Amino acid sequence: MSIVTVFVVITLTFFLMNLMPGDPFIGNKAIPKAIKANLYAKYGLDKPLGIRYLKYLGNLAQGDLGMSMTYKNQEVIGVIKQAFPVSADLGIRSLIFGVLGGLLLGTIAALNHNRPWDTGATVLAILGVSIPGFLIGTMVQYVLGFLFSNAVREIFHTDFQLIPIARWEGFKYTILPAFALGFGSLATTSRLMRTSMLDVLHQDYIKTAKSKGLTPFQVTLKHSIRNAILPVVTILGPLTAGIMTGTFVIERIFAIPGLGRFFVQSVQMYDYTMIMGLTLFFATFLIFMNFLVDIAYGLVDPRIRLGKGAA
Amino acid sequence: MLLELKDIKVSFDTYAGEVQAVRGVSFTLDKGEVVALVGESGCGKSVTAQSVMGLLAKPAGRVKSGAIFIDGVDVTKYTEKEWESIRGAKVGMIFQDPMTSLNPTMTIGVQICEGLIKHQHMSKSDAMKRAEEMLRLVEIPNAHERVHQYPHEFSGGMRQRAMIAIALSCNPALIIADEPTTALDVTIQAQVLDLMKDLKRKLDTAVIIITHDLGVVASMAERVMVMYGGLIVESGKLEDVYYHARHPYTWGLMKSIPRLDSTKEEELSPIEGTPPDLFMPPPGCPFADRCDWCMQICKVSMPPKYAVSESHSACCWLLHPDAPKTESPMARIRHGMTGAEGAKNV
Amino acid sequence: MESTINITPASFERVPKDLVAAQSILRPSLTYWKDAWRRLKKNKISMFCMAFLIFMGTLAILGPMVFPNYSSNNLEKTYSKPDSVNWFGTDDLGRDQFARTLRGARISLFIGLTSAMITVLIGILYGGISGYFSGWIDDIMMRVVDVLITIPDMIILILLLVVLKPGVGTLILAMSITSWTGMARLIRGQVLQIKESDFVLVSKIIGSSSMRIIIKHLIPNTIGIIIVRLMMLIPAFIFEEAFLSYIGLGVRVPEASWGNLAEAGALQFPNNLYMFFIPAAFIGTTMLAFNLFGDGLRDALDPKMRK
Numbered sequence A: 001m002s003i004v005t006v007f008v009v010i011t012l013t014f015f016l017m018n019l020m021p022g023d024p025f026i027g028n029k030a031i032p033k034a035i036k037a038n039l040y041a042k043y044g045l046d047k048p049l050g051i052r053y054l055k056y057l058g059n060l061a062q063g064d065l066g067m068s069m070t071y072k073n074q075e076v077i078g079v080i081k082q083a084f085p086v087s088a089d090l091g092i093r094s095l096i097f098g099v100l101g102g103l104l105l106g107t108i109a110a111l112n113h114n115r116p117w118d119t120g121a122t123v124l125a126i127l128g129v130s131i132p133g134f135l136i137g138t139m140v141q142y143v144l145g146f147l148f149s150n151a152v153r154e155i156f157h158t159d160f161q162l163i164p165i166a167r168w169e170g171f172k173y174t175i176l177p178a179f180a181l182g183f184g185s186l187a188t189t190s191r192l193m194r195t196s197m198l199d200v201l202h203q204d205y206i207k208t209a210k211s212k213g214l215t216p217f218q219v220t221l222k223h224s225i226r227n228a229i230l231p232v233v234t235i236l237g238p239l240t241a242g243i244m245t246g247t248f249v250i251e252r253i254f255a256i257p258g259l260g261r262f263f264v265q266s267v268q269m270y271d272y273t274m275i276m277g278l279t280l281f282f283a284t285f286l287i288f289m290n291f292l293v294d295i296a297y298g299l300v301d302p303r304i305r306l307g308k309g310a311a
Numbered sequence B: 001m002l003l004e005l006k007d008i009k010v011s012f013d014t015y016a017g018e019v020q021a022v023r024g025v026s027f028t029l030d031k032g033e034v035v036a037l038v039g040e041s042g043c044g045k046s047v048t049a050q051s052v053m054g055l056l057a058k059p060a061g062r063v064k065s066g067a068i069f070i071d072g073v074d075v076t077k078y079t080e081k082e083w084e085s086i087r088g089a090k091v092g093m094i095f096q097d098p099m100t101s102l103n104p105t106m107t108i109g110v111q112i113c114e115g116l117i118k119h120q121h122m123s124k125s126d127a128m129k130r131a132e133e134m135l136r137l138v139e140i141p142n143a144h145e146r147v148h149q150y151p152h153e154f155s156g157g158m159r160q161r162a163m164i165a166i167a168l169s170c171n172p173a174l175i176i177a178d179e180p181t182t183a184l185d186v187t188i189q190a191q192v193l194d195l196m197k198d199l200k201r202k203l204d205t206a207v208i209i210i211t212h213d214l215g216v217v218a219s220m221a222e223r224v225m226v227m228y229g230g231l232i233v234e235s236g237k238l239e240d241v242y243y244h245a246r247h248p249y250t251w252g253l254m255k256s257i258p259r260l261d262s263t264k265e266e267e268l269s270p271i272e273g274t275p276p277d278l279f280m281p282p283p284g285c286p287f288a289d290r291c292d293w294c295m296q297i298c299k300v301s302m303p304p305k306y307a308v309s310e311s312h313s314a315c316c317w318l319l320h321p322d323a324p325k326t327e328s329p330m331a332r333i334r335h336g337m338t339g340a341e342g343a344k345n346v
Numbered sequence C: 001m002e003s004t005i006n007i008t009p010a011s012f013e014r015v016p017k018d019l020v021a022a023q024s025i026l027r028p029s030l031t032y033w034k035d036a037w038r039r040l041k042k043n044k045i046s047m048f049c050m051a052f053l054i055f056m057g058t059l060a061i062l063g064p065m066v067f068p069n070y071s072s073n074n075l076e077k078t079y080s081k082p083d084s085v086n087w088f089g090t091d092d093l094g095r096d097q098f099a100r101t102l103r104g105a106r107i108s109l110f111i112g113l114t115s116a117m118i119t120v121l122i123g124i125l126y127g128g129i130s131g132y133f134s135g136w137i138d139d140i141m142m143r144v145v146d147v148l149i150t151i152p153d154m155i156i157l158i159l160l161l162v163v164l165k166p167g168v169g170t171l172i173l174a175m176s177i178t179s180w181t182g183m184a185r186l187i188r189g190q191v192l193q194i195k196e197s198d199f200v201l202v203s204k205i206i207g208s209s210s211m212r213i214i215i216k217h218l219i220p221n222t223i224g225i226i227i228v229r230l231m232m233l234i235p236a237f238i239f240e241e242a243f244l245s246y247i248g249l250g251v252r253v254p255e256a257s258w259g260n261l262a263e264a265g266a267l268q269f270p271n272n273l274y275m276f277f278i279p280a281a282f283i284g285t286t287m288l289a290f291n292l293f294g295d296g297l298r299d300a301l302d303p304k305m306r307k
Helices: A002-018 A033-042 A049-061 A076-111 A116-130 A133-156 A171-201 A204-211 A216-234 A236-253 A259-268 A272-300 A302-306 B045-053 B080-086 B108-119 B124-137 B156-168 B186-203 B214-220 B238-244 B248-255 B296-300 B330-334 C019-023 C032-042 C044-066 C097-133 C135-150 C153-163 C168-196 C198-205 C210-246 C258-268 C273-301
Strands: B003-014 B017-029 B034-038 B061-070 B091-094 B174-178 B206-211 B223-228 B231-237
Touching (some): A002 A272, A002 C153, A076 A116, A076 A272, A116 A171, A116 C273, A133 A171, A133 A236, A133 C258, A204 A216, A216 A272, A216 B108, A236 A272, B045 B061, B108 B156, B231 B248, C032 C273, C097 C135, C097 C258, C153 C168, C153 C210, C210 C258, C210 C273, C258 C273
Antiparallel strands (some): B003 B061
């Protein structure tokens, strides 16, 4: 199923890219016809569409995504190999922060329904869902970076940075971007978890659990959370997608050399091969992630795992 | 005396005001006795049961007044921690719908073990062995494999048996069964009831059965308490209530049971009307508006409890010495004369 | 106890059954909509958000009419802080930010609303047809949706916008194309559920026509969900527009949208803060208002929460 989708994406991307009006080589100084013809030949742009498509598929099978059109002698696949680990690192940190934080927050909110903790958590969640991540990123950068440093400079007359606000060179550098990127996930997860928990708390089996004399903690952990977590697992797919697209802007704001930043650049510079290659990569990655989530859900919910059992 | 309820009043605080679910219930239960709490939906029987377990929905529900003594201790004063120590260990509960009352993400075995580990401090492996024994006790075949299965892999009847196993696992002195057979097919109902009778005999557990099904009551109970509008309107031994009932509501209940030998022409005779809204309960007898024998005083003040015999009592103004003599329709009802004839009575 | 009650022979006079009293309903009953409106009114936050959104909408409609010069350059006065002439300051080409912000309100809200409505429309048609006819029609249509859903939205969006020229129309088109699937699934689910429900069965048994069933049952029961979804879609679209403008694929200058205003401000960061924070504040508060209002609306329309 997923394979079909990947194929569809590949085809779609290819044809869309090649339907682009305009010329990738316009924009720089005027190029003489002969050289243009050579360039066209080099990139294979002189052959008919069908043949180009097949050639592309062939190259793909060998892991060749072509060469960048703006960076000289830069293989697309090379860019991916270099920049993806950075983005993945950021993404994983953000995901862990967002999901675990969200689960915790959502649970606390549900257990304290309509009391201060609940209201507070809900407010936080609403903010996280309403304010775009990149705005949060920029604001956080401003407040914790510039304002703070300026204040320190004014008061203490030294240069001091509490948390780094740009680049990517150590653990401290990951804090702000992961926070900005993960905040949206935290909000969504906590809202979902809260609703799910409230639902579960009204279920009959919670009454049964209490009737056995279990402590509230035991009931919460082994009965409530275990069942409330199921809907959260289902959204892990879209959550990952959101984080992935979030990297496009967060990496730009925090000057992180990840794949997202490259993607944005290639879009702005009309580097077709890069755009195609990166799009394909992102799409395939996401489809793969969704596939993993489906499996995970089966593992977590015994009803799905074992189907309808015998009487 | 294992259990004693003394004038229990339970209310729920809703946004619209106070709903008086239970308005003064008292009864006792001895070790090994089986007592049935009968009544329509909304009469307060489930709430009474929940209060014995301390399981009233907080923060809305509370025991307004009265006392509940379990083994001589007033549990209405219990802290949560104290409740936790007796729930499952001294008092167990079997719930109505076995489909939703079992955690779908935990195996049956583990769900049985929880109580054992908590109250009897067993190790996990010992508890699992005992869980298997329990499954065998409730006559579930292939207990050894079943113990590792999930609720959705069990049939309805088996799930209810599993519930019974869970409730009985720590051998509590009292079991409260809240509509244990209502959600089951009729044939399965019979099986589960037989099982319960068998277990009660083996383990000498006291049982409170809550139901609206008079057939279930007849097959299991030694004593019966009829509830209506948050109050017990009649109580006595099984024969007392079934053959010599004295309260018009009980008459209505008995009359409304369809009989196998009734002809096609005879209509079913339900009790007309609906139960009172406990949000603003009537000042007098709760059954007054639906009662064929209603008198002036019934609407104005609550009837006190009158003893019909040593074991049998009813709360009805008809039993007042000055009340006009009424012939109990029970004889007619027992002989199958339902319908309009049973109601013509002075 | 008897001593406190006055018992006379009259006390024992027979009184006929009072079935009317026995069945009286003590709480006033309301129609679904009246009850929903009542509950919504009680929710102060939702009411406040509604007022805020109406205010914002008015700004969007009337603002650019009153302050129309959002694209006139004034090269003498670039990057100036807010003052009495330019209430929100000016940007890199000296354009008045206040007028641009108002223009941005109109554009961004227009994009959000239109995209949401198109999405809902397509979703209703597709999901409604699929759910109503079920069978193999439903199977095929849902397979298509399944495949489409797995394709990541952003990828399609970006591709489409790279291929077609970025602009308000393209944006609406692209965003609608990527969002209708979710709506279709929702509607289809609702239709299926209602079709199988008992009250529709009753209606069929007593001989109602399909049209009547659709009008009297399907629509009233789904409208609530549709409206709530609509409310939640709009902020998502505003977000998408802002996001796309941020990476340069959204609304292009000299047109103004909150998204590209924020982007222009971000490029200046941390100088000329007003250029970033003002549009950011507008985006944030409007999205917040939509979300809170949508939440309140959902609670009000949920029949299960009816007390």
